[in-house]
Amino acid sequence: MVTLADRLDAMTRPGELYTRLEDGTVQCYACAHRCRIKPGRRGICQVRFNRDGVLYVPWGYVAALQVDPIEKKPFAHVLPGSEALTFGMLGCDFHCSFCQNWLTSQTLRDPAAGIPVESLLEITPEEMVNLARRSGAAAIVSSYNEPLITSEWAVAIFKQAREAGLLCAYVSNGNATPEVLQYLRPYLDAYKVDLKTMQDKQYRQLGGVLQHVLDTIKMAYDLGLWVEVVTLVIPGFNDSPEELWEAARFLVSVSPDIPWHMTAFHPDYKMTDPPPTPAKTLLRAAEIGQEAGLHFVYAGNLPGRVGSLENTYCPQCQALLIERRGYIILDYRLTAAGTCPQCGYKIPGIWPKDPREVRLHGWGYPRPVRRLITP
Template sequence: MSQTAWLSKELSSGKILCQACAQACKLDDGEYGICGVRRVEDGELKLLVYGLAAAVNVDPVEKKPMFHFLPKSRAFSVGTVGCNLSCKFCQNHEISQYSKENNHKIAGHELPPEQIVALAIENKCDSIAYTYNEPIVFFEYTYDTAKLAHEKGIKNIYVTSGYETKKAIDLLQPYIDGMNIDIKSFSDEFYKEICGARLKPVLEAVKYAHEKGIWVEITTLLISGKNDSDEEIRSIARFIADLDTSIPWHLSAFHPMYKMLDVERTPESTLLRAYKIGQEEGLKYLYVGNIDNEDHESTYCPSCKTRVIDRSGNIGQFVTNELDAEGTCPKCGYKLEGVWK
């Protein structure tokens, strides 16, 4: 399906500017954006994957990962083909890079916004997560779905690389309740060489989403020899802490994938080192991911250090939440930051 990608504008040159993401593609008739799913046709930008889902699942919200957002609840998860980045380590490259690697072919099955919301309700999901590929490339599809979901009392989550424009965040803000944003590195060179992007727009998006009152959690995939030095880890931790020490930081282990099959899996010791650095920089909520470590996947009250959310097994498999609907610690009364109801 194709529909007008209305987050765009015509320039005096006659080109069409896509205003969804920081790639800011300026396109002539017949040209595709970097994402591979936004194309100018007859002087109008079209979203080629509107209503076409390439991946659909019912997941624990912890799998997004969102650890301070309706714990133990279900998220109806949906994604399309296409991505505005080209990360060499992408775990979902089969769909994210599909259109670019298959001569701009589009794949997916019809799933309009109304049906997504209906399925979320049917599957007793408290939220809808736009995930698997980069949701900003199918912005109009996510916007229409999120607006309908909010009318039905369902929350919305963006799982994103953080390349949204301020204009896109402004439009999403009334309907997107949470975002898990990747900070893949604190090196612009890393972003350019490995992801086909830049660092600055990501940091700006993180700051702006937080300013707009959207609940933000950060994920960093630590890759041996690429972004795992003490200096770089500390720089990310300091950036988050300067913004808000209450922002959860997920530290995930890399495993060989896509175009980085020659890089070893991240050892647990690297994640625990990063966890310690995050603590030193004053972050309240730190988590390790892609390894089995219950002690470092659970949530502790920042005030009395009581374990208030216990997580074990596969992500979201076993979750015990001791907090009340306000996020209050049962032992000391501290209100933990997050979206609890």
């Protein structure tokens, strides 16, 4: 019987993000763990492994694939109203107890995780790009598992996606290295980072280091990637005013133009004790972000319950620029140059060249998700 590990190990090829050390050991730098992996061993992510002194990495398959609104990533300042072909592989370098994609991310680490072997779809970069074009997607996004650990495969897709005029993005935990960001930079447009907490102790319980994530946000911004940051606000875990102020001040120190998304927690995976995040908590968190000086603060996951915090406003004259409800764009008023039509202020982001092409939907209009493989 072919196991999932056997199948995954067969869908690999020699990687690029590593160096060779003595005695056949390799050091991977796809993520900030910088695993030193001896022959026959795996990295923390479980999907990058050393075979006879060569690092083998995931290649040629997807475990989750669907077309959905780019606002779902969430990106608020990237081609509003457009669709994104989103793909994921398996594995992660963190082990968050509240992971909402744990079936794919915790494969080979948690015996309860994993998907059926037969559900993996073998696919080529050419087929992925053709699928995106046929589905009308404007972007290709790597998500569902941690994209950093499958960066060689993502770059193979993104190279061809760029040639086809598609935008390319990562939805990541931000546990990056300077080397992997430099590797991605020629092919990546936008980078969404999860800033899970401002407590290093909490980060280490999730499998990471706070400073690595903070460094990634700054490095990605300095490299010219469009960066948006998401904090899943969890009652009793990271929702204290002191911690939210610390996060907001850090983001302002990088750039007040970085959009900060506050999203609502719901019990999942191994974290089932805290209650779902109430709307009032998101509103309070967003107020902190605004008072700290961030120009664009959003509240998500609770459409219609967070007032104006789903919309985009001009930071100079406060004109309403993009009206939203959930993933639906109700009104779009930016100019073709990405400026406020009222005062001319340049709004940072990646905007459609022709505002008339932005798809608007009425109240309650269902914007469907087209699942090709269920994540």
